Amino acid sequence: GAVVSQHPSWVICKSGTSVKIECRSLDFQATTMFWYRQFPKQSLMLMATSNEGSKATYEQGVEKDKFLINHASLTLSTLTVTSAHPEDSSFYICSAANSGGTDTQYFGPGTRLTVL
Amino acid sequence: GDSVTQMEGPVTLSEEAFLTINCTYTATGYPSLFWYVQYPGEGLQLLLKATKADDKGSNKGFEATYRKETTSFHLEKGSVQVSDSAVYFCALSALSGNTPLVFGKGTRLSVIA
Numbered sequence: 488g489a490v491v492s493q494h495p496s497w498v499i500c501k502s503g504t505s506v507k508i509e510c511r512s513l514d515f516q517a518t519t520m521f522w523y524r525q526f527p528k529q530s531l532m533l534m535a536t537s538n539e540g541s542k543a544t545y546e547q548g549v550e551k552d553k554f555l556i557n558h559a560s561l562t563l564s565t566l567t568v569t570s571a572h573p574e575d576s577s578f579y580i581c582s583a584a585n586s587g588g589t590d591t592q593y594f595g596p597g598t599r600l601t602v603l
Numbered sequence: 604g605d606s607v608t609q610m611e612g613p614v615t616l617s618e619e620a621f622l623t624i625n626c627t628y629t630a631t632g633y634p635s636l637f638w639y640v641q642y643p644g645e646g647l648q649l650l651l652k653a654t655k656a657d658d659k660g661s662n663k664g665f666e667a668t669y670r671k672e673t674t675s676f677h678l679e680k681g682s683v684q685v686s687d688s689a690v691y692f693c694a695l696s697a698l699s700g701n702t703p704l705v706f707g708k709g710t711r712l713s714v715i716a
Contacts, residue, residue: 596646
């Protein structure tokens with residue numbers, strides 16, 4: 488089946504630093520990638536939709552200047568948390584959908600970010 | 604907007620018990636419906652899906668039937684195992700795979716031997 492990887496799987500950083508999270512589709516081309524955020528014991532909340540070669544579409548309440556998303560190729564999307572603060576600590580999950588028109592999205596394993 | 608409501612957890616069952624996790628949805632049109640499972644420390648995995656009314660998704664002994672009349676997609680398993688302990692998410696997708704999923708809040712299942 489389709490595999491989506493994320494790197495790093497966990498990261499601890501100091502407040503004020505920036506962190507980049509990569510999401511890769513390993514064996515298929517992902518025309519669309521989604522970034523979700525999951526707080527402890529809660530559901531996934533969509534942050535943004537990323538289409539290859541175009542600007543990401545952010546959900547209401549998500550700061551686009553703080554959460555920079557780049558989808559430069561059909562197999563890679565990156566999320567950069569700029570000037571991270573402790574309240575940004577969360578589990579960030581990406582998913583990828585191919586262009587085949589299927590209803591299935593494939594999820595990465597997630598990245599746990601802890602900001603001290 | 605579209606939404607998914609699933610039963611509150613946690614749910615604790617003994618091994619070999621019958622499992623039902625209720626899920627209802629609100630959506631315009633005819634969404635596709637999914638159950639995802641998240642094992643401890645892991646990412647989400649697709650468990651099963653159904654794309655149209657009366658479809659039954661099944662996998663690993665789990666089943667769910669797309670009921671348009673009751674806007675429901677309840678997850679069932681006849682005999683749970685300890686290895687089924689996880690968080691289960693019901694989700695819908697309004698259009699194709701290129702639209703984001705709307706998730707329920709998740710139901711934590713613990714199965715004890």
